[in-house]
Amino acid sequence: MKLIHGGVTAPKGFAASGIYAGIKKKRKDIALVYSAHPAKGAGTFTSNVVKAAPVLWDLKLTKESENIQAIVINSGVANACTGEEGDKNNLLMAETVAKELQIPISSVYTASTGVIGKQLPIDIITAAIPTLVKELDDKVEAGSLAAESIMTTDTFSKECALTCLIGGKEVTVGGMAKGSGMIHPNMATLIGVVTTDISISKELLQEAISEDVKHSFNMISVDRDTSTNDSLLVLANGMAANYEIREKNEDYYEFCKALNTVTTKLSKMIAADGEGATKLLEVTVKGAKDHEEAVILSKSIITSNLVKTAVFGNDANWGRILCAMGYSGVDFDPYKVDLTIESEDGSLKLVEDGMATDYSEDLASKILSAKEVKAIANINQGKAYATAWGCDFSYDYVKINADYRS
Amino acid sequence: MKLIHGGVTAPKGFAASGIYAGIKKKRKDIALVYSAHPAKGAGTFTSNVVKAAPVLWDLKLTKESENIQAIVINSGVANACTGEEGDKNNLLMAETVAKELQIPISSVYTASTGVIGKQLPIDIITAAIPTLVKELDDKVEAGSLAAESIMTTDTFSKECALTCLIGGKEVTVGGMAKGSGMIHPNMATLIGVVTTDISISKELLQEAISEDVKHSFNMISVDRDTSTNDSLLVLANGMAANYEIREKNEDYYEFCKALNTVTTKLSKMIAADGEGATKLLEVTVKGAKDHEEAVILSKSIITSNLVKTAVFGNDANWGRILCAMGYSGVDFDPYKVDLTIESEDGSLKLVEDGMATDYSEDLASKILSAKEVKAIANINQGKAYATAWGCDFSYDYVKINADYRS
Numbered sequence: 054m055k056l057i058h059g060g061v062t063a064p065k066g067f068a069a070s071g072i073y074a075g076i077k078k079k080r081k082d083i084a085l086v087y088s089a090h091p092a093k094g095a096g097t098f099t100s101n102v103v104k105a106a107p108v109l110w111d112l113k114l115t116k117e118s119e120n121i122q123a124i125v126i127n128s129g130v131a132n133a134c135t136g137e138e139g140d141k142n143n144l145l146m147a148e149t150v151a152k153e154l155q156i157p158i159s160s161v162y163t164a165s166t167g168v169i170g171k172q173l174p175i176d177i178i179t180a181a182i183p184t185l186v187k188e189l190d191d192k193v194e195a196g197s198l199a200a201e202s203i204m205t206t207d208t209f210s211k212e213c214a215l216t217c218l219i220g221g222k223e224v225t226v227g228g229m230a231k232g233s234g235m236i237h238p239n240m241a242t243l244i245g246v247v248t249t250d251i252s253i254s255k256e257l258l259q260e261a262i263s264e265d266v267k268h269s270f271n272m273i274s275v276d277r278d279t280s281t282n283d284s285l286l287v288l289a290n291g292m293a294a295n296y297e298i299r300e301k302n303e304d305y306y307e308f309c310k311a312l313n314t315v316t317t318k319l320s321k322m323i324a325a326d327g328e329g330a331t332k333l334l335e336v337t338v339k340g341a342k343d344h345e346e347a348v349i350l351s352k353s354i355i356t357s358n359l360v361k362t363a364v365f366g367n368d369a370n371w372g373r374i375l376c377a378m379g380y381s382g383v384d385f386d387p388y389k390v391d392l393t394i395e396s397e398d399g400s401l402k403l404v405e406d407g408m409a410t411d412y413s414e415d416l417a418s419k420i421l422s423a424k425e426v427k428a429i430a431n432i433n434q435g436k437a438y439a440t441a442w443g444c445d446f447s448y449d450y451v452k453i454n455a456d457y458r459s
Numbered sequence: 460m461k462l463i464h465g466g467v468t469a470p471k472g473f474a475a476s477g478i479y480a481g482i483k484k485k486r487k488d489i490a491l492v493y494s495a496h497p498a499k500g501a502g503t504f505t506s507n508v509v510k511a512a513p514v515l516w517d518l519k520l521t522k523e524s525e526n527i528q529a530i531v532i533n534s535g536v537a538n539a540c541t542g543e544e545g546d547k548n549n550l551l552m553a554e555t556v557a558k559e560l561q562i563p564i565s566s567v568y569t570a571s572t573g574v575i576g577k578q579l580p581i582d583i584i585t586a587a588i589p590t591l592v593k594e595l596d597d598k599v600e601a602g603s604l605a606a607e608s609i610m611t612t613d614t615f616s617k618e619c620a621l622t623c624l625i626g627g628k629e630v631t632v633g634g635m636a637k638g639s640g641m642i643h644p645n646m647a648t649l650i651g652v653v654t655t656d657i658s659i660s661k662e663l664l665q666e667a668i669s670e671d672v673k674h675s676f677n678m679i680s681v682d683r684d685t686s687t688n689d690s691l692l693v694l695a696n697g698m699a700a701n702y703e704i705r706e707k708n709e710d711y712y713e714f715c716k717a718l719n720t721v722t723t724k725l726s727k728m729i730a731a732d733g734e735g736a737t738k739l740l741e742v743t744v745k746g747a748k749d750h751e752e753a754v755i756l757s758k759s760i761i762t763s764n765l766v767k768t769a770v771f772g773n774d775a776n777w778g779r780i781l782c783a784m785g786y787s788g789v790d791f792d793p794y795k796v797d798l799t800i801e802s803e804d805g806s807l808k809l810v811e812d813g814m815a816t817d818y819s820e821d822l823a824s825k826i827l828s829a830k831e832v833k834a835i836a837n838i839n840q841g842k843a844y845a846t847a848w849g850c851d852f853s854y855d856y857v858k859i860n861a862d863y864r865s
Binding site: 099100101102103104131133134135136168169170171281358359362363365366368370371372373375376378379380381383384385387388404406407408409446447448450451452454455 | 505506507508509510537539540541542574575576577687764765768769771772774776777778779781782784785786787789790791793794810812813814815852853854856857858860861
């Protein structure tokens with residue numbers, strides 16, 4: 054497996070584009086991903102009862118459509134809580150793309166991100182689509198333009214790609230995502246697109262991604278707010294010409310590994326770029342009775358405002374970590390907990406058997422001041438573990454969200 | 460029922476004191492509440508698996524002790540995650556109070572609030588207790604000193620009292636509380652003390668307070684972090700000389716009403732004084748199928764960082780409210796939701812049938828800029844309702860918690 058430069062256009066047969074349509078004030082706001090060859094489509098979506106129009110549409114296609122060839126994504130307006138008009142606008146967006154690309158409308162996934170409750174400026178969008186299609190290109194740069202166009206409060210665009218050998222063929226997996234706020238995926242995520250040229254059955258592609266998000270996108274949290282629009286879409290167009298994966302053989306697990314490398318990289322980028330974040334926080338809980346308990350504990354720590362503000366302040370206030378574990382709902386013995394923090398500046402055990410070690414506050418503060426900080430809690434009652442990613446909590450989160458719409 | 464001036468010393472037979480012992484840098488840090496007459500004791504405590512030493516002690520007394528006469532509370536250090544030494548220090552604190560007051564140690568509740576993981580400076584505490592006992596007084600001012608001494612990051616002290624007629628006798632209920640951060644009680648709360656001169660059986664006193672917190676203290680949230688030390692302690696010394704309440708008769712329900720008035724007032728004060736808060740936010744969810752669903756929905760709104768930052772910014776970003784309802788886990792039809800905001804500056808329907816009304820953003824912003832803001836969401840699928848209290852989320856929350864220990 055080898056990381057390569059690029060994103061969604063890295064796999065064979067994929068092109069992309071991203072332009073400024075005029076939905077947002079200044080920044081690029083509409084993106085397209087296209088596979089010349091009909092691809093299998095799979096996706097995972099928000100568990101929020103309030104689902105945006107594009108989410109409902111994609112859910113339908115994922116169930117009913119054999120082939121997907123395009124994904125159109127706008128930023129600026131989420132098309133959520135928009136009623137029948139929202140559904141109509143979403144269809145119009147898909148229809149215009151289908152017409153321009155001369156493919157069936159049932160081959161076009163849609164996604165929207167931005168303010169909830171506003172209608173899409175659909176005239177602006179349909180007017181921009183012909184240009185969007187004309188700009189499609191399979192170069193690395195085109196993928197980057199697409200990644201840039203789906204950003205909202207993101208401070209950098211997020212993409213990555215890798216190649217690996219599966220069934221004797223070179224297979225490429227690429228991806229892009231946007232995150233930043235309202236980030237607490239559950240059963241799905243924000244907006245992410247993964248493309249691959251692997252040949253795999255639709256069922257196994259769906260199973261691979263559904264299993265994958267449990268360990269990647271669903272393990273990040275910026276603010277505990279699960280969005281109305283979370284969507285992770287995957288296209289596999291088969292152009293790597295490997296023997297089609299139809300069962301859970303060695304090739305399948307090799308693909309899952311490649312997929313997880315891409316989704317984990319994107320997840321960590323999203324966590325690190327959380328609204329107002331100054332650093333990436335990685336929390337591993339070890340020694341749990343089972344995986345589920347490790348997940349609950351690590352997420353409880355990563356989502357605690359008090360833990361996040363302490364990390365922002367480089368303050369080794371470990372009591373808040375134990376407290377967050379304590380109210381998670383998981384039963385454990387507080388006096389068996391060990392806690393270590395780590396970064397490029399060193400490693401330090403803060404807690405042994407539930408009580409403070411004789412650690413140096415200065416060294417702890419130095420470790421916490423790095424750009425990537427890890428906390429490892431061992432509850433010593435089993436062998437299961439889980440890792441979650443989040444970020445610290447700074448003044449800027451408040452600033453960004455107090456006047457998001459203005 | 461009549462609100463009166465005062466707090467824990469308002470009911471007959473109660474005295475209190477609050478002094479500076481030297482646990483904190485400057486502010487008063489130890490308080491005592493005392494009933495000359497042996498009182499029935501009841502309490503509700505944190506559901507956090509990590510329980511502070513005083514919580515474990517009070518739980519034991521609540522179960523085993525027939526009479527309680529004193530409550531000693533220190534601020535500055537929480538005595539949580541402190542192991543055997545923490546238990547020993549807690550006992551020493553209770554023992555010293557018992558000795559000075561010449562009452563059994565089994566009559567002394569304890570409570571601590573402050574930093575987790577540090578040992579109590581027990582010598583300073585035991586040295587201060589004789590003065591604390593000497594200063595006991597039944598005046599209103601003494602209750603206020605006690606309320607002041609239990610503050611941590613609170614910006615004002617919280618107390619209230621009322622009188623009512625029960626069984627033909629004048630009964631008084633008084634209370635004090637501290638809140639501010641790590642406020643997301645579950646099955647219990649922060650630190651609160653309620654005193655009353657009513658005569659009631661221990662069992663019914665416990666039942667009254669256990670039921671009450673579901674509608675008062677457990678309905679507030681500042682930051683979703685359920686502390687290790689949450690304790691609400693109630694003493695009833697019987698000096699009102701009413702016929703002892705031993706069954707759920709009219710007198711019992713009258714007492715519950717009085718109790719709820721005091722606990723709700725204290726709860727709202729805590730919510731309004733949340734760390735960094737600039738306003739009180741009251742959320743009512745109506746039209747739910749049952750009370751439990753209404754509770755889940757209202758708490759999901761009140762705890763959303765995105766809702767809280769929008770309220771701080773006076774931004775009627777109602778999509779975030781619907782989003783928070785949507786990920787709460789309760790099933791409802793988004794297109795049946797109505798949403799109204801209210802304050803002294805007016806009332807405005809923002810959402811009807813799940814979509815924006817044609818409201819004025821200027822008026823919405825004006826309403827949200829008041830010191831007390833209400834949001835009322837009707838999901839129109841039943842008759843149950845619940846109200847929760849919280850606060851907005853400002854830069855100061857981050858500031859306070861990024862350098863809490865420094």
